Amino acid sequence: MNEGTRWLEPDELTAWMSLAGLMFKLPGALDYQLQRDSGLTHFEYLVLAGLSDSPNRSRRMSDLAGFANGSLSRLSHVVKRLERRGFVVRRPDEGDGRITVATLTDPGYDFLVMAAPGHVAAVRQFVIDALTPEQLGQLKVIADQILDKVDPGRPCSESW
């Protein structure tokens, strides 16, 4: 094929294909559990979870988008749906009218409490239990290094 391209070595290729498989299948598996048991998307879950441990159960949209790893546009659509379900309310920030603050309602909090155990169990089943503690440590380092290339200058686990 092309001469100037540095193709993947066999080891690189198999590692990459395994990671690609993971990227395709793990989201589906997690979404499936959440959808079936709670009618939530993984992204919606992260939004609710992100609100639930913020001061006042509130957070501005941009922050929340960053936390949940999504675009502002995506968040806006999702929050609109969550608002229709009564789980979240939005209001403009006093002081800066450009900012929208989303707040988790009580029903939203209760719903999250219902949904959480099943989701955590799924994460445990698929990820945590599949790995040794040592591997879990390796995974964090590896994922952070890749993320740093994909999206340089993101807040690296500071919002925790």
Added chain:
Amino acid sequence: MNEGTRWLEPDELTAWMSLAGLMFKLPGALDYQLQRDSGLTHFEYLVLAGLSDSPNRSRRMSDLAGFANGSLSRLSHVVKRLERRGFVVRRPDEGDGRITVATLTDPGYDFLVMAAPGHVAAVRQFVIDALTPEQLGQLKVIADQILDKVDPGRPCSESW
């Protein structure tokens, strides 16, 4: 909250959040490059690539779906689009009329050859170059172990 649930330890949580970030952002970054430079999805790319190194550049739909980590339904839609673009043709298998065989056309092959270097470069940039060879090995083991929990009984890199 719930008493019976075993929540995630801090170490487990941070590792999981890093992996979750990866799952959300890496697909987007790869799709963005492919879309911009070739008008292909990552999934479409995998389909073309899967055909290109199969005997006769042909493969039955179910195999191809497994290779590309997608459902048969998803593949069917995608192949229909690729067929409209002239990159692939489908015909029923002689011998077993239930089976559909997809074949990469010459234009499809040429197109793949155009698209491949950019995609490989992106994979290198985001994944391979971010890691040491040792980490790459760890990643493969980790990803395979998780995949085994998510989707037990899948062919583990045999189609290579």
Added chain:
DNA sequence: CCTCAAGACTTGAAGCGTCAACTAATGCGG
């Protein structure tokens, strides 16, 4: 003050993926 660029979202349309329902071809048990 007034203007205008930048910031922070929101919206609508278009495309992709999923799910459930459907078609069509096999092959096995009687």
Added chain:
DNA sequence: CCGCATTAGTTGACGCTTCAAGTCTTGAGG
């Protein structure tokens, strides 16, 4: 050989994400 369950794939509707374009604030310059 006939009937029917099984296998393989296709389709349509619906929901979610993305992208581009829009709105509505702020704040800085003149």
